Amino acid sequence: MAGIADFLDSLIGGFDLICYCLAIGSLFWGLFVLRPWHAQDGYSAVLLQKTVALLYKGGFWLAAAQLFKIILKIWLMTAVLERWPFPEFAATTQFIGGIVRTVLTLFLAAYCYRYLRKNPFSKQHWLSAGLVALPMIISGAWLVHGAGRFENQFILMSLTVIHQLAAAAWIGGVFQLVNLWLLRSGKQIPAELWPLLLKRFSVFGIASVAMILISGLPIALQYIDTWNGLIGTGYGNLLMVKITLMAIALGFAWLNKSAVSAYGFSGNSHALNNRVPYYVEAETFVLVTLLFTAASLASQPPAIDIPSLTANWQEVLNTFSPQIPRTSSPTHTDLIAGEAGRVAIVGQVPSLAATEWSNYNHNISGIFLTVMSFFAMLSYVRKPGFEPFKYWPLGFVGLGIFLFFRSDAETWPLGPIGFWESTFNNGEVLQHRIATLLVFVLGVMELSARISKKPNTKLPFVFPLLAAFGGLMLLTHSHVGFQAKSAFLIQVGHTTMGIFSLILACGRWLELKLDRPGKDIAGFISVAALFQIGIILMFYREPLY
Amino acid sequence: MKKIIPLCLLFITLCHSHGAAAHAVITDYSLKLTPIHANNPAQVELSFNSQIELGLSQVFLVSKGDKHQLLQADTGSKQGQIVVHIPPLAIGDYALRFKVFAADGHLTEDVIHFSVSE
Numbered sequence: 001m002a003g004i005a006d007f008l009d010s011l012i013g014g015f016d017l018i019c020y021c022l023a024i025g026s027l028f029w030g031l032f033v034l035r036p037w038h039a040q041d042g043y044s045a046v047l048l049q050k051t052v053a054l055l056y057k058g059g060f061w062l063a064a065a066q067l068f069k070i071i072l073k074i075w076l077m078t079a080v081l082e083r084w085p086f087p088e089f090a091a092t093t094q095f096i097g098g099i100v101r102t103v104l105t106l107f108l109a110a111y112c113y114r115y116l117r118k119n120p121f122s123k124q125h126w127l128s129a130g131l132v133a134l135p136m137i138i139s140g141a142w143l144v145h146g147a148g149r150f151e152n153q154f155i156l157m158s159l160t161v162i163h164q165l166a167a168a169a170w171i172g173g174v175f176q177l178v179n180l181w182l183l184r185s186g187k188q189i190p191a192e193l194w195p196l197l198l199k200r201f202s203v204f205g206i207a208s209v210a211m212i213l214i215s216g217l218p219i220a221l222q223y224i225d226t227w228n229g230l231i232g233t234g235y236g237n238l239l240m241v242k243i244t245l246m247a248i249a250l251g252f253a254w255l256n257k258s259a260v261s262a263y264g265f266s267g268n269s270h271a272l273n274n275r276v277p278y279y280v281e282a283e284t285f286v287l288v289t290l291l292f293t294a295a296s297l298a299s300q301p302p303a304i305d306i307p308s309l310t311a312n313w314q315e316v317l318n319t320f321s322p323q324i325p326r327t328s329s330p331t332h333t334d335l336i337a338g339e340a341g342r343v344a345i346v347g348q349v350p351s352l353a354a355t356e357w358s359n360y361n362h363n364i365s366g367i368f369l370t371v372m373s374f375f376a377m378l379s380y381v382r383k384p385g386f387e388p389f390k391y392w393p394l395g396f397v398g399l400g401i402f403l404f405f406r407s408d409a410e411t412w413p414l415g416p417i418g419f420w421e422s423t424f425n426n427g428e429v430l431q432h433r434i435a436t437l438l439v440f441v442l443g444v445m446e447l448s449a450r451i452s453k454k455p456n457t458k459l460p461f462v463f464p465l466l467a468a469f470g471g472l473m474l475l476t477h478s479h480v481g482f483q484a485k486s487a488f489l490i491q492v493g494h495t496t497m498g499i500f501s502l503i504l505a506c507g508r509w510l511e512l513k514l515d516r517p518g519k520d521i522a523g524f525i526s527v528a529a530l531f532q533i534g535i536i537l538m539f540y541r542e543p544l545y
Numbered sequence: 546m547k548k549i550i551p552l553c554l555l556f557i558t559l560c561h562s563h564g565a566a567a568h569a570v571i572t573d574y575s576l577k578l579t580p581i582h583a584n585n586p587a588q589v590e591l592s593f594n595s596q597i598e599l600g601l602s603q604v605f606l607v608s609k610g611d612k613h614q615l616l617q618a619d620t621g622s623k624q625g626q627i628v629v630h631i632p633p634l635a636i637g638d639y640a641l642r643f644k645v646f647a648a649d650g651h652l653t654e655d656v657i658h659f660s661v662s663e
Contacts, residue, residue, distance in 0.1 A: 088600030148595035148649035
C-alpha cells in the first residue's frame with residue numbers, strides 16, 4: 001500500500017502545479033492580457049465565460065489536490081511508520097500550511113465562481129480576485145523546499161513563490177492560448193482576436209520568462225555550489241532538464257512571436273492559423289512535462305548537501321560512452337541466487353548477475369528501438385520496395401513481449417511467484433505489467449494508424465500523446481534502493497531519454513498537424529529522437545549494486 | 546477514439562513510478578569519528594540538511610539477518626540533529642535504518658552501515 005501512496009504522492013505534485021498555473025495564470029491572463037473592461041476589444045461573452053471557468057475550475061482542482069496531498073501524506077506515513085501519525089502530524093508546518101492553503105484556494109475559487117463569473121467585464125471584480133488570490137499565493141511559501149532549510153529560509157521561500165508565480169503566468173497563459181484557439185476554430189470568437197491576444201501575450205510572456213530567470217538563478221546558486229553539483233547530482237540533472245525543456249518551449253514561443261510579427265508586416269495569416277496553434281499545442285506538452293519535472297526536483301536533495309555523493313563529469317560522460325551492447329544474459333538461476341545478498345541490509349553483497357540482467361534488458365530494448373527508428377526512416381522513402389517498412393511499429397509489439405518475460409525475473413513466467421499473486425500484491429510488478437501492456441498496445445495502435453485507409457482517423461494522435469507521457473514518466477522516475485550516486489548515474493540516462501521522448505512526441509504531433517515543409521522537418525526530428533533513445537539504451541550500463 | 550485516449554492516459558498514470566521522495570539527507574554522523582565499542586551503550590548523532598519532525602521519524606538498529614530493533618531518538622543540540630541511543634552490542638556488522646519526516650513534507654528512508662569492534 002505504501003508503494004501506491006508514494007506513487008500517487010509523486011503524481012499529485014505535478015498535478016498541483018498544473019492546477020496552480022491554470023488558476024493563477026488565468027488570473028494574470030485576465031488582468032494583463034485580456035483586460036476585459038476595455039469593451040472596445042470586442043470580446044464575446046463566451047470567451048469571458050470560458051476564461052473565468054478555467055480560473056475557478058483550476059482553483060477548485062487545486063484545493064482538491066492540496067487536500068488530497070495531505071490525505072496521501074497521512075496514508076504514506078501510516079504505511080511507512082506502521083502507525084497512525086496523529087497527533088504529531090497535526091502540529092507540522094505541512095499539515096497546518098496545507099490546510100490553510102486549501103481553505104484560501106477554495107475561497108479564491110468560490111469568489112471567482114460566485115462573483116467574477118457573473119461580472120467578467122468588471123475591472124473591480126478582476127482586481128478583487130487578485131486580492132483574494134494573494135493570501136493563497138503567499139501561503140504556498142510554507143510548503144516549498146526552502147521552508148525546511150536552516151539558512152536564508154525567508155529569502156528562499158520568497159524567491160520560490162515568485163518563481164512559481166512567474167511560471168504560472170507563462171504556463172497558465174499558454175493554457176489560455178489553447179482555449180482561445182479552440183474558441184477561434186469553433187468560430188465562437190471573432191477571428192481578429194487570435195492575432196491580437198497572441199501579440200499581447202508575447203510581451204507578457206517575455207516578462208514572465210524574465211522573472212522566472214531572475215528568481216530562479218539565486219535559488220539555483222543557493223542549492224548548487226559547484227559545476228560538479230550541476231552535472232553530477234540528481235538535483236543538478238533535473239535542473240538542467242528544466243532548462244532544456246524551457247529552451248524547447250521558448251523555441252516554440254519564438255516561432256509564435258515570429259509568426260505574429262510576420263502577420264503584422266504582411267497581413268498574411270497563413271502561419272498564424274495553420275502553424276501557430278500547433279506550436280502552442282506542442283509547447284503545452286513541453287510545459288506540462290516541465291511542471292512534473294519541477295515537482296520531481298523538489299524531492300531531490302540539493303547538490304550543496306551531498307558533496308561526497310556527487311559524480312564527476314567523467315563518470316557522467318562514461319554513462320553515455322559507446323560500448324558493445326550486451327547480447328547474452330546471465331541465467332535465471334544465477335540471478336535468483338544473488339538476490340538475497342543484494343537486497344540484504346547488513347552484509348549486502350552486490351550481484352553481478354542482477355546488473356548484467358538489467359544491462360541485457362536495456363541493451364536489447366535499445367537494439368529494438370534503433371532498428372525500429374531505422375525502418376521508420378526508410379518508411380518515408382516513396383519508392384517501390386520500401387512499403388514493408390511502414391510496419392516498423394510492430395517492433396513495439398515485440399518489445400512488449402520481451403519486457404513481459406524479462407522485467408520481473410522473480411515472477412511468472414520465469415520465477416516461482418504466480419502471475420496474479422505478483423501482479424496484485426506488488427505495486428512495482430503491477431506497474432511493470434501495465435508498462436509492458438502499454439508498449440504492446442502502442443505498437444498495435446500505431447501500426448493500425450499507419451496502415452489505416454480512413455483519412456480522418458484520430459488514431460495517429462495516440463502515439464505522440466503516449467510518447468509525451470512516457471517522457472514524463474522517464475523524467476520523474478527515480479530509483480529506490482540505490483545509493484544517491486548510483487541512483488543519479490541511472491537517472492541521468494533516463495532523464496536524457498525522457499527529453500528525447502518528448503521531442504519524439506512533439507515532432508510526431510507536428511508532423512501530423514503541420515503543412516510542408518514543417519511537417520517533414522518535424523517528422524525527421526521525431527524519428528531521430530527515437531534513434532537517440534535506442535542508442536542510449538544500447539550503451540546503457542548499470543552500476544554494480 | 547474518445548475512449549482510447551483516456552484509457553491510454555490511465556495506463557500511463559498507473560505506470561508512472563516514482564521512488565520515495567528523498568529531500569532530507571544525512572550531512573554528517575558521529576559514527577565517522579566515534580566508533581562504537583562492544584558491550585557499551587552509545588549515542589549516535591545524525592545531522593540532516595533539513596529540519597526533522599522527530600515525532601514522525603523512526604530509527605532502527607539492523608543486525609545480522611536484517612533483524613530490526615526500534616531505537617529511542619531525541620532532538621540534538623543543533624538544528625536538524627537527532628541523537629539515537631544504541632544498546633550494548635556484540636562485535637559485528639550493523640546498520641542504522643531511519644525513516645524521517647522532514648519539515649518540507651518529504652518522508653525519507655536511508656541506511657548507515659557500521660561495525661562494532663573491541
